[in-house]
Amino acid sequence: MEDQKIIELFFARSELAIQALAAKYEKLLYKISFHILQDSEDVEECLNDTYLGVWNAIPPARPNPLSAFVCKVTRNLSLKKYRAKTAAKRDTSLEVSLEELAPCIPTLSAEEEWSAQELGRSINVFLHTLDAENRVLFVRRYWFMDAVSDIARDMKMSENLVSVRLRRIRNQLKKYLEQEGYRV
Amino acid sequence: MTEQKKDYILDALGELEDDFVAEAASYTKQKTEWKYWRELGVAVACVAAILVTVKTVEYLPIGRPTESMVTSEKTNLDSSNEQEAFKEEIIPEGTMVQDAVYSEGISWELVASEMENPKDTNDKAQGQMIDSTENISNKSNVLESVQSPSLSVRLSAEEILDQGYDIFKGVVTGLQVYRVTGKINQYFTVATIEVTDSIRGAQQNGDICEIYLPVAKVDDMVMVNSVSGDLDKLEVGSNAIFMPRTATETTGLGKKDLGEWLCYADFADYYFSEAIRYLFLETESGVSYEKNVYEIPDENITLDDVAEYLRKMLEN
Numbered sequence A: 001m002e003d004q005k006i007i008e009l010f011f012a013r014s015e016l017a018i019q020a021l022a023a024k025y026e027k028l029l030y031k032i033s034f035h036i037l038q039d040s041e042d043v044e045e046c047l048n049d050t051y052l053g054v055w056n057a058i059p060p061a062r063p064n065p066l067s068a069f070v071c072k073v074t075r076n077l078s079l080k081k082y083r084a085k086t087a088a089k090r091d092t093s094l095e096v097s098l099e100e101l102a103p104c105i106p107t108l109s110a111e112e113e114w115s116a117q118e119l120g121r122s123i124n125v126f127l128h129t130l131d132a133e134n135r136v137l138f139v140r141r142y143w144f145m146d147a148v149s150d151i152a153r154d155m156k157m158s159e160n161l162v163s164v165r166l167r168r169i170r171n172q173l174k175k176y177l178e179q180e181g182y183r184v
Numbered sequence B: 001m002t003e004q005k006k007d008y009i010l011d012a013l014g015e016l017e018d019d020f021v022a023e024a025a026s027y028t029k030q031k032t033e034w035k036y037w038r039e040l041g042v043a044v045a046c047v048a049a050i051l052v053t054v055k056t057v058e059y060l061p062i063g064r065p066t067e068s069m070v071t072s073e074k075t076n077l078d079s080s081n082e083q084e085a086f087k088e089e090i091i092p093e094g095t096m097v098q099d100a101v102y103s104e105g106i107s108w109e110l111v112a113s114e115m116e117n118p119k120d121t122n123d124k125a126q127g128q129m130i131d132s133t134e135n136i137s138n139k140s141n142v143l144e145s146v147q148s149p150s151l152s153v154r155l156s157a158e159e160i161l162d163q164g165y166d167i168f169k170g171v172v173t174g175l176q177v178y179r180v181t182g183k184i185n186q187y188f189t190v191a192t193i194e195v196t197d198s199i200r201g202a203q204q205n206g207d208i209c210e211i212y213l214p215v216a217k218v219d220d221m222v223m224v225n226s227v228s229g230d231l232d233k234l235e236v237g238s239n240a241i242f243m244p245r246t247a248t249e250t251t252g253l254g255k256k257d258l259g260e261w262l263c264y265a266d267f268a269d270y271y272f273s274e275a276i277r278y279l280f281l282e283t284e285s286g287v288s289y290e291k292n293v294y295e296i297p298d299e300n301i302t303l304d305d306v307a308e309y310l311r312k313m314l315e316n
Helices: A003-011 A016-037 A040-057 A066-084 A093-104 A110-129 A132-142 A148-154 A159-179 B003-013 B018-026 B033-053 B079-087 B157-162 B303-315
Strands: B108-115 B141-144 B167-180 B186-200 B208-213 B216-218 B221-224 B239-242 B252-255 B260-263 B279-283 B286-288
Touching: A003 A016, A003 A066, A016 A040, A016 A066, A016 A093, A040 A066, A066 B018, A093 A132, A093 A159, A093 B003, A110 A132, A110 A159, A110 B003, A132 A148, A132 A159, A132 B018, A148 A159, B108 B216, B157 B303, B167 B216, B167 B303, B186 B216, B186 B239, B186 B303, B239 B303, B279 B303, B286 B303
Parallel strands: B141 B221
Antiparallel strands: B108 B167, B167 B186, B167 B239, B186 B208, B216 B221, B239 B279, B252 B260, B279 B286
16 A cells, blocks of 8 residues: 555544554564564564554654654664663674674764764765665665675675675765764 | 663664665665666677687686696696696585675685785685785786687777776775686686776775676786786786676676576676776886777876776766
8 A cells, every 4th residue: 555545544543544554564664673672572562652653643744755754663662662671682683783883983972962963964964975775785784773684685785795885885984974073 | 882872873873864764665676677688788799709719618707727728838837837836725615605695506715815905805705715915926927718809799989888887997905816616617806996086886986896807816827818908917006997897696607507606796896707998007108908999099198098088988
């Protein structure tokens, strides 16, 4: 079903809206959440919260694109749950991808804590300089936290090529952030 | 990494634009139909050229030198020396390429490596290394095939540029020689290039990329074929303009249906199957390139002149 029709169902307060949303996006949302939480029960809970959140947000919101909106809701809820857990998990996809990206990200002082939003905006500007394929590689690895093997399979590349390209993108990002005045 | 920094990164990534997220969620790699036809046309032309010029060699572009491929007057190696040159290689037969995704039924090893910056070493260089830098020698003897130049596909400069390959000027920062066993009994080289001037394509200045070269220098021998052009003259530090083809899962050597397939994309971003018309190499005596194809008006040209010439051609 087209996103527009799903949104209309939400506006009509039809319960079919949730079913349609789940039919179209559940697989993707499950993947995002599982990469962070690594626990099926937590993920199920998170997806239910996502549907509830979207139900409450639409209307009045009319998100476009809908896919990004629901992905972001799922990611935020999954991170919230992740942070709420007292024992930090190791070796989750989240941990692995963060460890990979951390060396390109500026060092953080107390005064700079406010700047996560600013850094996010800089990363957006940087992503605009990449071609679509490299941008997708970056977003899939560090936003969706997809495994390199999954990205390679979906993008019809070798794992080596994906790793090499990600390494180059990270180096470019580091260089870009340094030019922007960040202390990396 | 501290929890604070982790949160900082996660929060920053949370600011990503919706369009980027939607793009990544729905992205599928596609080839346009014209690209298929173009690649098919090039492939057919290459196969035709190969069939005409090569009857004794099953796998191209280069193979382990055989008697029929070696012009004895160009080498001072007799047959016993040749055996000596290869005998120390002990290779497990029939194992898969490590980390390979597309290749099938081959084993490989890194034979020699010379890198300006060891950190730039190709990720593939984790195989059995049997020798090191000393094996790459500038004082090489040349083993070359008896093939005549198989540039039977006559293309003008415009037609070559219309093929759409990436074009960039770069400096060679590394050369790694590999050997693949099995029926694909090949040596080849992966060159690491630092891009200094991107003329067309995905590369940007400062990018590092790798190119599969169908040539190899091992133990004072150079293995080339007639369409390698100046590829065997590339050394660490060489400057050149490259017009290589993009390596994909469908480009490689061997036969998939026979279970032996060396896929270039497992080793490099690009490859050369013919370099005479696709390489402009800076040498001590000026820029070396195919003068029958490119009409660049000035005998004392530099690579920058070539870059300017190519840019003008692309504008037209």
